[in-house]
Amino acid sequence: MPVYAVTGASGHLGRFAVQGLLARGVPPSEVAAVVRTAGKAADLAARGVQVREADYSRPQTLGPALDGVDRLLLVSGNEPGQRVIQHANLIGAARMAGVSRIVFTSMLNADRTTSPVAGDYRDSERVLREAGMPFTALRNGLYLERYADHLSEYLKAGEIIGAAGHGRISAASRKDYAAAAAAAVLRDERGNRTYELGGPPVGLPQLAQVISEVTGAKVTYRDLPPGEYARALRRAGLDEATARFVADVDASIARGELETSSADLTNLLGRAATSVAEVMRAAHAG
Numbered sequence: 548m549p550v551y552a553v554t555g556a557s558g559h560l561g562r563f564a565v566q567g568l569l570a571r572g573v574p575p576s577e578v579a580a581v582v583r584t585a586g587k588a589a590d591l592a593a594r595g596v597q598v599r600e601a602d603y604s605r606p607q608t609l610g611p612a613l614d615g616v617d618r619l620l621l622v623s624g625n626e627p628g629q630r631v632i633q634h635a636n637l638i639g640a641a642r643m644a645g646v647s648r649i650v651f652t653s654m655l656n657a658d659r660t661t662s663p664v665a666g667d668y669r670d671s672e673r674v675l676r677e678a679g680m681p682f683t684a685l686r687n688g689l690y691l692e693r694y695a696d697h698l699s700e701y702l703k704a705g706e707i708i709g710a711a712g713h714g715r716i717s718a719a720s721r722k723d724y725a726a727a728a729a730a731a732v733l734r735d736e737r738g739n740r741t742y743e744l745g746g747p748p749v750g751l752p753q754l755a756q757v758i759s760e761v762t763g764a765k766v767t768y769r770d771l772p773p774g775e776y777a778r779a780l781r782r783a784g785l786d787e788a789t790a791r792f793v794a795d796v797d798a799s800i801a802r803g804e805l806e807t808s809s810a811d812l813t814n815l816l817g818r819a820a821t822s823v824a825e826v827m828r829a830a831h832a833g
């Protein structure tokens with residue numbers, strides 16, 4: 548019978564978190580990978596993990612997926628506007644299933660960030676608090692992949708453009724957030740816990756400098772007003788809503804909202820987070 552369940556296990560973070568539990572010595576038979584489509588988790592099934600199908604938006608699928616589960620890693624959904632109700636469905640199902648703790652992937656500084664995405668996380672944390680069951684909020688900072696995935700574009704253009712001003716990001720790789728999530732799931736905590744997670748803060752000019760050092764190509768950072776940045780993203784092919792969203796995230800960085808001095812990530816990992824240079828070097832090596 549599974550003891551631990553991980554939702555979103557067909558996605559990047561969830562899959563790494565399942566692997567993180569196994570790496571920490573949890574027997575595969577004690578892990579349930581909760582996914583929408585079982586075929587997407589065939590690799591995990593091959594390792595002996597129990598794959599259970601469920602859809603956050605179909606509450607009737609959630610109870611059976613959580614049957615017998617003691618601790619749940621709830622990886623936040625990726626549909627803005629739907630997330631709070633989806634998370635509420637999962638929290639309700641977890642309560643009914645007798646789950647003893649929910650570990651929820653939230654957003655850095657969720658209680659004070661004014662970024663448009665923060666509302667979903669703030670409201671989800673409120674639902675968790677109101678449910679009255681013990682929870683751990685993992686407030687993840689930005690993924691370094693937000694930048695690493697665009698490395699070839701930066702190299703081609705010789706620049707990173709953005710609207711982050713003098714703001715800094717406390718970002719980390721998905722693998723590190725997932726490893727921290729696995730560690731948090733295995734911790735015997737009392738009451739509710741909140742971890743503010745992110746690597747050492749870096750500004751975008753510093754990020755450009757690291758990329759230059761790692762690749763040997765000169766890359767600089769050019770700061771634009773948010774509206775101009777959104778228009779540049781539109782010209783690069785992003786749709787209106789996505790361009791506005793990306794520019795809004797940068798405005799949030801500029802306000803200092805995606806930075807933390809917390810050592811929570813290092814503490815959960817038991818080591819330093821993977822550095823920006825290492826992540827960029829790996830992306831460059833392909």
Ligand SMILES: NC(=O)c1ccc[n+]([C@@H]2O[C@H](COP(=O)([O-])OP(=O)(O)OC[C@H]3O[C@@H](n4cnc5c(N)ncnc54)[C@H](OP(=O)(O)O)[C@@H]3O)[C@@H](O)[C@H]2O)c1
Nearest residue numbers: 555556557558559560583602603604623624625688689690
């Ligand atoms: N901190 C950051 O910078 C940052 C950036 C982006 C996202 N996020 C958040 O972090 C989460 C995990 O990131 P990620 O990179 O692992 O995202 P991802 O690769 O897109 O994975 C999302 C996972 O959620 C599952 N999912 C989505 N809707 C679902 C539903 N209705 N029912 C069941 N499962 C559903 C997906 O299942 P399918 O495989 O079936 O689609 C997938 O397994 C995201 O969902 C988002 O909330 C954070």
